Amino acid sequence: xxxxxxxxxxxxxxxxxxxxxxxSFTDSAIYNLQWFRQDPGxxxxxxxxxxxxxxxxxxxxxxxxxDKSSGRSTLYIAASQPGDSATYLCAARLSLATYxxxxxxxxxxxxLA
Amino acid sequence: DAGVIQSPRHxxxxxxxxxxxxxxxxxxxxxLFWYRQTMMRGLELLIYFNNNVPIDDSGMPEDRFSAKMxxxxxxxxxxxxxxxxxxxxxxxxxxxxxxxGANVLTFGAGSRLTVL
Numbered sequence: 001x002x003x004x005x006x007x008x009x010x011x012x013x014x015x016x017x018x019x020x021x022x023x024s025f026t027d028s029a030i031y032n033l034q035w036f037r038q039d040p041g042x043x044x045x046x047x048x049x050x051x052x053x054x055x056x057x058x059x060x061x062x063x064x065x066x067d068k069s070s071g072r073s074t075l076y077i078a079a080s081q082p083g084d085s086a087t088y089l090c091a092a093r094l095s096l097a098t099y100x101x102x103x104x105x106x107x108x109x110x111x112l113a
Numbered sequence: 114d115a116g117v118i119q120s121p122r123h124x125x126x127x128x129x130x131x132x133x134x135x136x137x138x139x140x141x142x143x144x145l146f147w148y149r150q151t152m153m154r155g156l157e158l159l160i161y162f163n164n165n166v167p168i169d170d171s172g173m174p175e176d177r178f179s180a181k182m183x184x185x186x187x188x189x190x191x192x193x194x195x196x197x198x199x200x201x202x203x204x205x206x207x208x209x210x211x212x213x214g215a216n217v218l219t220f221g222a223g224s225r226l227t228v229l
Contacts, residue, residue, distance in 0.1 A: 036218075042222055042223075043221050044220040045220070046217040049216065089156070098169070099144045100158060101158065101218060105155040106155070
């Protein structure tokens, strides 16, 4: 059974720092992995999607990497800003045959001004 | 959130009452999902549909929960009778279709349910 873990559960950093959020999955046979952002009281917004054949994806100050063999993905945020404060979740899609996504429990990020 | 409209945004009800949550996908899609989010269990997939047909309902907690998708533009999640442990935020999400970015899971804003 696929399990997705995110560590740390919460993180507080000063503005301007570069930071890394971690996502681990137990079964390396995933089809793709998505990173989401969730603001309080809101739905989830997709940030980056990495296919299993890719190593990384970039969007602005965000870079997500995927290492299937080790069961890990990281989300790198450069030059963090207070507006980046949110909960970040990763989700693994199990296979091409199913659209079932298993979500991690998230990392709650606070960027201090 | 523009791709999926959920209603109501907030619902407070008493134990034993029937609750109906609604989802209206605005953009074209192939798949529709219902998720439940709680502090204790995180995001859990309840059920998902492909072209309006239920594909996997193994996440539906018990018979008190049911979901329907009568057409591509509307889905409901019903809880009858509701219990306090059903209190959570329920999300509807879509994926698929022909529009750019269609392979990205798009969520609605959620319906926050409180059962007293």
